[in-house]
Amino acid sequence: MSDIQDKVIIITGASSGIGAATARELAAKGAKLILAARRESRLRELQAELSGTGREVKYKVTDVASFEQMEALAAYALNEFGTIDVIVNNAGIMPLSPLHQTKISEWNSMIDVNIKGVLYGIAAVLPHMKAKRAGHIINVSSIAGHLVFEASAVYSGTKFAVRAITEGLRMEEAANNIRTTIISPGTITTELLDSISDPDLKTSIVEVSKIGIEPASIARAITFAIEQPADVAINEMIVRPTIQKL
Numbered sequence: 001m002s003d004i005q006d007k008v009i010i011i012t013g014a015s016s017g018i019g020a021a022t023a024r025e026l027a028a029k030g031a032k033l034i035l036a037a038r039r040e041s042r043l044r045e046l047q048a049e050l051s052g053t054g055r056e057v058k059y060k061v062t063d064v065a066s067f068e069q070m071e072a073l074a075a076y077a078l079n080e081f082g083t084i085d086v087i088v089n090n091a092g093i094m095p096l097s098p099l100h101q102t103k104i105s106e107w108n109s110m111i112d113v114n115i116k117g118v119l120y121g122i123a124a125v126l127p128h129m130k131a132k133r134a135g136h137i138i139n140v141s142s143i144a145g146h147l148v149f150e151a152s153a154v155y156s157g158t159k160f161a162v163r164a165i166t167e168g169l170r171m172e173e174a175a176n177n178i179r180t181t182i183i184s185p186g187t188i189t190t191e192l193l194d195s196i197s198d199p200d201l202k203t204s205i206v207e208v209s210k211i212g213i214e215p216a217s218i219a220r221a222i223t224f225a226i227e228q229p230a231d232v233a234i235n236e237m238i239v240r241p242t243i244q245k246l
Protein backbone atom coordinates (compact mmCIF):
# COMPACT_ATOMS: atom_id res chain seq x y z
CA MET A 1 0.00 0.00 0.00
CA SER A 2 1.19 3.53 -0.66
CA ASP A 3 1.41 5.90 2.25
CA ILE A 4 -1.38 8.39 2.91
CA GLN A 5 0.94 10.11 5.38
CA ASP A 6 1.54 13.73 4.24
CA LYS A 7 -0.58 13.46 1.08
CA VAL A 8 -2.33 16.79 0.44
CA ILE A 9 -6.03 16.11 -0.02
CA ILE A 10 -8.87 18.55 -0.77
CA ILE A 11 -12.34 17.37 0.33
CA THR A 12 -15.45 19.25 -0.82
CA GLY A 13 -18.64 18.87 1.18
CA ALA A 14 -16.50 18.30 4.25
CA SER A 15 -18.92 19.99 6.67
CA SER A 16 -21.10 16.90 7.18
CA GLY A 17 -21.85 13.30 6.24
CA ILE A 18 -19.49 11.46 3.91
CA GLY A 19 -17.10 14.41 3.53
CA ALA A 20 -16.63 14.88 7.28
CA ALA A 21 -16.22 11.12 7.81
CA THR A 22 -13.62 11.03 5.02
CA ALA A 23 -11.74 13.88 6.66
CA ARG A 24 -11.63 11.98 9.98
CA GLU A 25 -10.46 8.75 8.30
CA LEU A 26 -7.76 10.43 6.21
CA ALA A 27 -6.56 12.65 9.06
CA ALA A 28 -6.10 9.55 11.19
CA LYS A 29 -3.78 8.22 8.46
CA GLY A 30 -1.69 11.40 8.49
CA ALA A 31 -2.98 13.22 5.40
CA LYS A 32 -2.75 17.01 5.15
CA LEU A 33 -6.28 18.19 4.55
CA ILE A 34 -8.05 21.16 3.03
CA LEU A 35 -11.72 21.05 4.03
CA ALA A 36 -14.25 22.91 1.84
CA ALA A 37 -17.98 23.64 2.13
CA ARG A 38 -20.24 26.66 2.73
CA ARG A 39 -20.97 26.32 6.49
CA GLU A 40 -17.93 27.85 8.14
CA SER A 41 -18.91 26.95 11.72
CA ARG A 42 -18.98 23.23 10.82
CA LEU A 43 -15.62 23.44 9.05
CA ARG A 44 -14.09 25.30 11.97
CA GLU A 45 -15.35 22.70 14.46
CA LEU A 46 -14.00 19.81 12.39
CA GLN A 47 -10.67 21.55 11.91
CA ALA A 48 -10.44 22.10 15.67
CA GLU A 49 -11.31 18.43 16.36
CA LEU A 50 -8.71 17.10 13.91
CA SER A 51 -6.00 19.66 14.68
CA GLY A 52 -6.42 18.75 18.35
CA THR A 53 -5.09 15.30 17.47
CA GLY A 54 -1.99 16.86 15.91
CA ARG A 55 -3.14 16.75 12.26
CA GLU A 56 -2.45 19.42 9.66
CA VAL A 57 -5.92 20.55 8.65
CA LYS A 58 -6.98 23.80 6.98
CA TYR A 59 -10.35 24.88 5.72
CA LYS A 60 -11.69 27.32 3.17
CA VAL A 61 -15.32 28.34 2.83
CA THR A 62 -16.17 27.44 -0.76
CA ASP A 63 -19.25 27.19 -2.94
CA VAL A 64 -18.44 24.46 -5.47
CA ALA A 65 -20.93 26.01 -7.90
CA SER A 66 -18.52 28.93 -8.39
CA PHE A 67 -15.49 28.23 -10.58
CA GLU A 68 -13.73 31.28 -9.14
CA GLN A 69 -14.14 29.89 -5.62
CA MET A 70 -12.91 26.44 -6.69
CA GLU A 71 -9.85 28.01 -8.32
CA ALA A 72 -9.24 29.97 -5.11
CA LEU A 73 -9.56 26.71 -3.13
CA ALA A 74 -6.88 25.02 -5.22
CA ALA A 75 -4.65 28.10 -4.97
CA TYR A 76 -5.11 28.08 -1.18
CA ALA A 77 -4.07 24.40 -1.00
CA LEU A 78 -0.97 25.09 -3.09
CA ASN A 79 -0.09 28.11 -0.99
CA GLU A 80 -0.53 26.26 2.32
CA PHE A 81 0.95 22.87 1.44
CA GLY A 82 2.85 23.37 -1.86
CA THR A 83 1.08 20.60 -3.77
CA ILE A 84 -2.26 18.84 -4.32
CA ASP A 85 -2.19 15.04 -4.41
CA VAL A 86 -5.91 14.22 -4.27
CA ILE A 87 -9.26 15.99 -4.60
CA VAL A 88 -12.45 14.35 -3.37
CA ASN A 89 -15.31 16.02 -5.23
CA ASN A 90 -17.96 14.98 -2.73
CA ALA A 91 -20.26 18.02 -2.28
CA GLY A 92 -23.78 17.26 -3.45
CA ILE A 93 -27.47 17.90 -2.88
CA MET A 94 -30.52 15.70 -3.46
CA PRO A 95 -33.80 17.67 -3.54
CA LEU A 96 -35.78 14.81 -5.09
CA SER A 97 -39.09 15.53 -6.81
CA PRO A 98 -41.13 14.16 -9.70
CA LEU A 99 -40.64 16.05 -12.97
CA HIS A 100 -44.31 17.16 -13.16
CA GLN A 101 -43.74 19.39 -10.11
CA THR A 102 -41.34 21.42 -12.32
CA LYS A 103 -39.12 22.53 -9.44
CA ILE A 104 -36.86 24.39 -11.85
CA SER A 105 -34.83 26.11 -9.17
CA GLU A 106 -34.02 22.76 -7.47
CA TRP A 107 -33.09 21.23 -10.85
CA ASN A 108 -30.73 24.13 -11.49
CA SER A 109 -29.17 23.81 -8.04
CA MET A 110 -28.56 20.07 -8.53
CA ILE A 111 -26.95 20.72 -11.91
CA ASP A 112 -24.84 23.54 -10.46
CA VAL A 113 -23.60 21.62 -7.41
CA ASN A 114 -23.59 17.98 -8.52
CA ILE A 115 -22.34 18.41 -12.10
CA LYS A 116 -20.70 21.82 -12.42
CA GLY A 117 -19.20 21.52 -8.94
CA VAL A 118 -17.42 18.32 -9.99
CA LEU A 119 -16.29 19.85 -13.30
CA TYR A 120 -14.97 22.94 -11.51
CA GLY A 121 -13.13 20.71 -9.03
CA ILE A 122 -11.48 18.90 -11.92
CA ALA A 123 -10.60 22.16 -13.68
CA ALA A 124 -9.15 23.65 -10.50
CA VAL A 125 -6.61 20.87 -9.91
CA LEU A 126 -5.94 19.39 -13.36
CA PRO A 127 -3.31 21.91 -14.57
CA HIS A 128 -1.25 21.27 -11.40
CA MET A 129 -1.64 17.48 -11.60
CA LYS A 130 -0.80 17.40 -15.32
CA ALA A 131 2.29 19.51 -14.72
CA LYS A 132 3.58 17.14 -12.06
CA ARG A 133 2.27 14.04 -13.91
CA ALA A 134 0.65 12.70 -10.74
CA GLY A 135 -2.61 13.06 -8.90
CA HIS A 136 -5.89 11.44 -8.00
CA ILE A 137 -9.38 12.80 -8.68
CA ILE A 138 -12.18 11.06 -6.75
CA ASN A 139 -15.76 11.92 -7.71
CA VAL A 140 -18.76 10.89 -5.62
CA SER A 141 -21.63 9.62 -7.76
CA SER A 142 -24.39 7.40 -6.31
CA ILE A 143 -26.31 4.20 -6.81
CA ALA A 144 -28.67 6.76 -8.42
CA GLY A 145 -25.92 7.19 -11.01
CA HIS A 146 -26.57 3.60 -12.07
CA LEU A 147 -30.36 3.34 -11.57
CA VAL A 148 -33.31 5.73 -11.78
CA PHE A 149 -35.72 5.68 -8.82
CA GLU A 150 -39.11 7.32 -8.32
CA ALA A 151 -38.61 11.11 -8.20
CA SER A 152 -34.86 10.78 -8.93
CA ALA A 153 -34.88 11.77 -12.62
CA VAL A 154 -32.84 14.97 -12.25
CA TYR A 155 -30.70 13.77 -9.33
CA SER A 156 -29.95 10.56 -11.23
CA GLY A 157 -29.19 12.64 -14.32
CA THR A 158 -26.55 14.54 -12.37
CA LYS A 159 -25.05 11.37 -10.92
CA PHE A 160 -25.03 9.56 -14.31
CA ALA A 161 -23.19 12.68 -15.56
CA VAL A 162 -20.58 12.39 -12.79
CA ARG A 163 -19.82 8.85 -13.96
CA ALA A 164 -19.61 9.87 -17.64
CA ILE A 165 -17.36 12.84 -16.85
CA THR A 166 -15.09 10.75 -14.65
CA GLU A 167 -14.77 8.00 -17.25
CA GLY A 168 -13.88 10.63 -19.87
CA LEU A 169 -11.30 12.09 -17.50
CA ARG A 170 -9.84 8.63 -16.89
CA MET A 171 -9.32 7.99 -20.60
CA GLU A 172 -7.95 11.45 -21.32
CA GLU A 173 -5.51 11.59 -18.43
CA ALA A 174 -4.40 7.96 -17.99
CA ALA A 175 -1.26 8.67 -20.02
CA ASN A 176 -0.49 11.55 -17.67
CA ASN A 177 -0.44 9.21 -14.70
CA ILE A 178 -3.56 10.76 -13.14
CA ARG A 179 -5.81 8.33 -11.27
CA THR A 180 -9.59 8.65 -11.23
CA THR A 181 -12.12 6.99 -8.96
CA ILE A 182 -15.92 6.98 -9.07
CA ILE A 183 -17.54 6.12 -5.74
CA SER A 184 -21.24 5.22 -5.87
CA PRO A 185 -22.74 4.98 -2.37
CA GLY A 186 -26.02 3.25 -1.66
CA THR A 187 -28.06 4.49 1.31
CA ILE A 188 -25.86 6.29 3.81
CA THR A 189 -27.11 8.00 6.98
CA THR A 190 -26.31 11.71 6.49
CA GLU A 191 -28.06 15.08 6.17
CA LEU A 192 -28.67 14.56 2.44
CA LEU A 193 -32.44 14.08 2.77
CA ASP A 194 -32.82 17.52 4.39
CA SER A 195 -32.95 19.13 0.94
CA ILE A 196 -36.17 17.32 -0.12
CA SER A 197 -38.82 20.05 -0.11
CA ASP A 198 -41.97 17.92 -0.61
CA PRO A 199 -42.99 16.81 2.93
CA ASP A 200 -44.80 13.60 1.85
CA LEU A 201 -41.97 12.50 -0.41
CA LYS A 202 -39.46 13.33 2.32
CA THR A 203 -41.37 11.19 4.84
CA SER A 204 -41.42 8.20 2.49
CA ILE A 205 -37.73 8.56 1.56
CA VAL A 206 -36.76 8.91 5.23
CA GLU A 207 -38.62 5.66 5.87
CA VAL A 208 -36.84 3.67 3.13
CA SER A 209 -33.51 5.21 4.13
CA LYS A 210 -33.65 3.67 7.59
CA ILE A 211 -31.48 0.86 6.22
CA GLY A 212 -28.65 3.41 5.81
CA ILE A 213 -25.11 2.65 6.94
CA GLU A 214 -22.58 5.00 8.49
CA PRO A 215 -20.70 7.51 6.30
CA ALA A 216 -17.46 5.99 7.61
CA SER A 217 -18.20 3.05 5.26
CA ILE A 218 -17.66 5.35 2.29
CA ALA A 219 -14.70 7.06 3.96
CA ARG A 220 -13.00 3.65 4.20
CA ALA A 221 -13.65 2.96 0.49
CA ILE A 222 -12.18 6.34 -0.46
CA THR A 223 -9.16 5.64 1.76
CA PHE A 224 -8.70 2.24 0.10
CA ALA A 225 -8.61 3.88 -3.34
CA ILE A 226 -6.06 6.49 -2.21
CA GLU A 227 -3.74 4.08 -0.43
CA GLN A 228 -3.15 1.84 -3.45
CA PRO A 229 0.32 2.01 -5.03
CA ALA A 230 0.60 4.86 -7.56
CA ASP A 231 0.41 2.46 -10.53
CA VAL A 232 -2.94 1.01 -9.36
CA ALA A 233 -6.19 2.89 -10.01
CA ILE A 234 -9.42 1.82 -8.35
CA ASN A 235 -11.62 3.32 -11.04
CA GLU A 236 -15.09 2.53 -9.73
CA MET A 237 -16.75 1.27 -6.55
CA ILE A 238 -20.38 0.68 -5.47
CA VAL A 239 -20.85 0.49 -1.70
CA ARG A 240 -24.34 -0.40 -0.44
CA PRO A 241 -25.80 -1.50 2.87
CA THR A 242 -25.76 -5.30 2.73
CA ILE A 243 -29.55 -5.39 2.99
CA GLN A 244 -30.20 -2.82 0.22
CA LYS A 245 -31.75 -4.57 -2.81
CA LEU A 246 -31.72 -1.78 -5.44
Ligand SMILES: NC(=O)c1ccc[n+]([C@@H]2O[C@H](COP(=O)([O-])OP(=O)(O)OC[C@H]3O[C@@H](n4cnc5c(N)ncnc54)[C@H](OP(=O)(O)O)[C@@H]3O)[C@@H](O)[C@H]2O)c1
Binds near residue numbers: 018039063140184
Ligand atom coordinates in the same frame (compact mmCIF):
# COMPACT_ATOMS: atom_id res chain seq x y z
N1 LIG B 1 -26.24 9.87 1.80
C1 LIG B 1 -26.48 9.01 0.82
O1 LIG B 1 -27.28 8.08 0.94
C2 LIG B 1 -25.74 9.18 -0.50
C3 LIG B 1 -25.89 8.18 -1.45
C4 LIG B 1 -25.26 8.31 -2.67
C5 LIG B 1 -24.49 9.42 -2.94
N2 LIG B 1 -24.35 10.39 -1.99
C6 LIG B 1 -23.54 11.56 -2.33
O2 LIG B 1 -22.59 11.76 -1.31
C7 LIG B 1 -22.18 13.12 -1.33
C8 LIG B 1 -22.13 13.64 0.09
O3 LIG B 1 -23.44 13.69 0.61
P1 LIG B 1 -23.82 13.27 2.10
O4 LIG B 1 -24.68 12.08 2.00
O5 LIG B 1 -22.64 13.25 2.93
O6 LIG B 1 -24.82 14.48 2.48
P2 LIG B 1 -24.66 15.73 3.45
O7 LIG B 1 -24.40 15.30 4.83
O8 LIG B 1 -25.86 16.57 3.17
O9 LIG B 1 -23.35 16.45 2.89
C9 LIG B 1 -23.37 17.21 1.71
C10 LIG B 1 -22.16 18.13 1.74
O10 LIG B 1 -22.14 18.90 0.53
C11 LIG B 1 -21.92 20.26 0.87
N3 LIG B 1 -22.47 21.15 -0.13
C12 LIG B 1 -23.73 21.22 -0.60
N4 LIG B 1 -23.84 22.21 -1.50
C13 LIG B 1 -22.60 22.78 -1.59
C14 LIG B 1 -22.07 23.86 -2.35
N5 LIG B 1 -22.82 24.57 -3.19
N6 LIG B 1 -20.76 24.15 -2.18
C15 LIG B 1 -19.99 23.47 -1.33
N7 LIG B 1 -20.43 22.44 -0.59
C16 LIG B 1 -21.73 22.11 -0.73
C17 LIG B 1 -22.55 20.43 2.23
O11 LIG B 1 -21.94 21.49 2.94
P3 LIG B 1 -22.51 22.97 3.12
O12 LIG B 1 -24.00 22.87 3.18
O13 LIG B 1 -21.87 23.42 4.40
O14 LIG B 1 -22.00 23.72 1.92
C18 LIG B 1 -22.20 19.11 2.90
O15 LIG B 1 -20.91 19.19 3.47
C19 LIG B 1 -23.14 13.85 -2.25
O16 LIG B 1 -22.54 14.05 -3.51
C20 LIG B 1 -24.29 12.87 -2.37
O17 LIG B 1 -25.01 13.05 -3.59
C21 LIG B 1 -24.95 10.28 -0.77
